Amino acid sequence: MTGSEWVATLSLDRGRGGAVVFLSLFASGVEAASDVTMTGAGVTIRRNVAAGRGQLDLVVTIDTDAPIGWRDIELSFGAERRRVPLAFEILGRASSGGWSAWPGIGGHLI
Amino acid sequence: MRAIWSFWSRPHDLFYHRYWHSARTHYLSWALSLGEAQRHYVDTSLVTDEAGATLLVDRLGLPFRHVDTSLEALNRDGADPQWWVLGKLSAYAAQTEPFVHLDADVILWKPLPARLEAAPVFAQNLEHFEFEDQSLYRADGFMRAMAELGGWLPEEWHHYAAQRRNAALCCGIIGGTDVAFLRHYASLAIDIIRHPQNAVVWERLKVRDNILVEQYFLAACLEASARRRRGWGTDPLTPGIECLFQSSAHAFDPAEAERAGYTHLIGDAKADAAIAARLEARVRSVHPALYERCASFCAEAVKGAA
Structure with missing residues (x-):
């Protein structure tokens, strides 16, 4: 059963298919999470054992064919589950929503 | 030709804001997008919802010639905010004369x-x-x-x-x-x-x-x-x-x-610190009145949060 939605802050919330992304969650008590999952297919989360008080570090491996778009992160605290909605985005290789090459299109003209 | 922009605030507030280096960068991009486009297209129009109009027009003072809050219907209808493109599509569907729709991260230098x-x-x-x-x-x-x-x-x-x-x-x-x-x-x-x-x-x-x-x-x-x-x-x-x-x-x-003569801060370019700094300098230099409104609004927001 998923508990109430819970606003946690994130240090990094985007990553591309085929990438390994380091992600930190910051929220009171987050380090006590026993399990962390992400909605949707194509993502593996490994918890970093060095989590500190109010901080949980994760290593996120994204499959190259993982569907793009925003994902929820769900954390278990015993029987309770909490969700951070729309917390992480998987980007496409090149798109209006995902390309990051400097300087964008004509960014050097600013 | 009418130049139009759209802004459905709900997806932005929920998650789309994370694309941007900061809220300030987002505001400055709006200022530069409108400020430069209106040099070429006098007839400018914003299609948005009530919260979007409050932010962009009332608070930031962006001088659109027309403001249409018909996107409020998306909020009333409970439209799924993950379909952020509904704001853009609704704006296209509302037009009655030749137009160019610009994303807020697009600058027309010519x-x-x-x-x-x-x-x-x-x-x-x-x-x-x-x-x-x-x-x-x-x-x-x-x-x-x-x-x-x-x-x-x-x-x-x-x-x-x-x-x-x-x-x-x-x-x-x-x-x-x-x-x-x-x-x-x-x-x-x-x-x-x-x-x-x-x-x-x-x-x-x-x-x-x-x-x-x-x-x-x-x-x-x-x-x-x-x-x-x-x-x-x-x-x-x-x-x-x-x-x-x-x-x-x-x-x-x-x-x-x-x-x-075209800039589009596509995808992660919006989050780039160097581009954010260039936006800051450019808007301050060429659109000082808009820059002051953005800066004042950001200062008020910080004060209010403290």
């Missing part, structure tokens, strides 16, 4: 070329995807879910997909003189998103294929229109449309962008 302003339909550039790599345009998975779950798509989509077309159109800018076509396309795209038969498909797919519905479907509609008109862009590989750039590769070429 007016559009005459060939675009005279075109029935234009966009930023053609994009082609490989069927072996559908990480962006998830065409096959989309069709599979539609077929398995009894979803609804218009004939234009079915025909285009059956031909295995892989062309789409990047809509950093979109517009034209054939307003009837643009309204028809946008209305059909909205129907796809909101069709009751498709709710179960979106649940299966989980992620919302905004770019598929906006950009791939635009190409499908153009090809269908070309088939019906027999002579208006009949090449199936380049449906009847003018583009500012020949391709994505041309768009990302700094020399091409400079020739076109």
